Amino acid sequence: MSRLARRIAGGERETAAGQDLSSPGADIVWLRDDFRLDDQPAIDAAQSHPALYVYVHDDSARNGRPLGGAARWRLAQSLQSFAKRLAARGARLDIVSGEADRTILALARAAKAHRVVWTRRYEAVSIALDGSVKTSLREHGVVALSFNGRLMREPWEVAKPDGAPSGSFSAFWRRHRALPALPAPSPAQDRLMQAPWPEDAPQRVTIEALRLTPVKPDWSGELALGETPGEEGALATLASFVDSGLASYAEGRDLTAREATSRLSAHLRFGEISPRRIAVAVEAAAAAQPALLGDAEKYLAELGWRDFAAALLYRHPNLATRPLRAQFERFPWRDDDTGFRAWARGLTGYPIVDAGMRQLWRTGYMHNRVRMIAASFLIKHLLIDWRRGEQWFWDTLADADPASNPLNWQWVAGSGADAAPFFRIFNPMLQAEKFDPDGAYTRRWVPELARLEALDIHAPWRASSDALNRAGIVLGKTYPTPIVDHAQARARALAVFDEMRGETKD
DNA sequence: TGAAATGTTGGGGCG
């Protein structure tokens, strides 16, 4: 266990000496990306006194990576829905805009707080900020407690005896699964005790005042299509996934037109559901119905990747900016704004890539299989730095996670932990034929190709002029011709990769 | 959580 880990874990057992429990103060629940009541240890810990439930909006990088546009919109949804949920239990969500640490300390002072509780985070900057808040609170005799509410298991629980994280997912997952069963999730509190907002506390603002939602233009129309933000939506989605989705998960999760994934990613991102709640539900379903075992294993491993990403970010704070494999520091990425723009807008001329990028732009979501195909295309076909793609996803994905997003980009680039080798280059046509066999996904997001037959839809440049005419397509006009040739781009990528390896040998 | 190139095998057409 690392020193930091010990400090955090130890904190839960400590009580501040000289605490006057009869004083009229409040408990403070400092909420950050844990907008739920179910399996919410921070809220559970604050029920011996009336409490304040506070979200501090702090856009500065000191508080963690500033949210991208789609995630900001999604955060507003989450806050709104959580405020209602609190209200239904007799409590209130208070929102303050300002520097997170100062705000919490000022509020603790004004409220004569007994204790301040929160859910832990795993980014270095956030850990530093939370640590300094914890120290200051304790200096003032306030109990500061933090909890795990975001991961099945925290990084140090899965670390090897020497504290180092497992370098490959499979090793990590083996260690993870060998640990004693996950603690049972705790149900939501029926009633919450609410403390009054203190006189001299920082000023509160409305959710609208945070300006999280785009106004002009309001591009949020289709965001979060197919999910209902908030804890209720999350629990309902989990229930229906376990009831009817899980059975076809292993077989259908890669089929892009099918809703065979859990669609819980954004709920998890904003803590509207706990991964332990999900894991326990999935395990219980498999225990009751052994036929689901394979699907459950597959799904739990995906949750495992989420823990793995957090563990890597914990160990490598620069996960989003530095390749884990040092040789990739010297990769000669191409400067190609035209190519990047075509990719971002879904105008590469490769239908499956364009479909994914347009689904992303319009809905803040992209099917996981297509994320891999689109990322591979940017990195390998266009040889554009994975960090540019990572940043684009960060800005446009409503579920963008500070650990998973960079991990997955590094995975595709071949520069990460347990990454796919660089030479594993996706062929967009083959991927599309496998995972969008009838073209339904592509038709939905690239409507100008909708009238092409399945035979032609994944490679319209190969279609006969007759077929193109019938479908009302003029290549280069109504839909782009491919911006790179697949075979040439593949050869180029392999050559550049060789070049990099040659240079790093000496 | 690939794809392409290369190697191997075996069936069938054919002289």
Place this chain on the structure above:
DNA sequence: ACGCCCCAACATTTC
């Protein structure tokens, strides 16, 4: 009947 070629189908290796 036999060897030869072609090539699909599958396996292995290389990128």
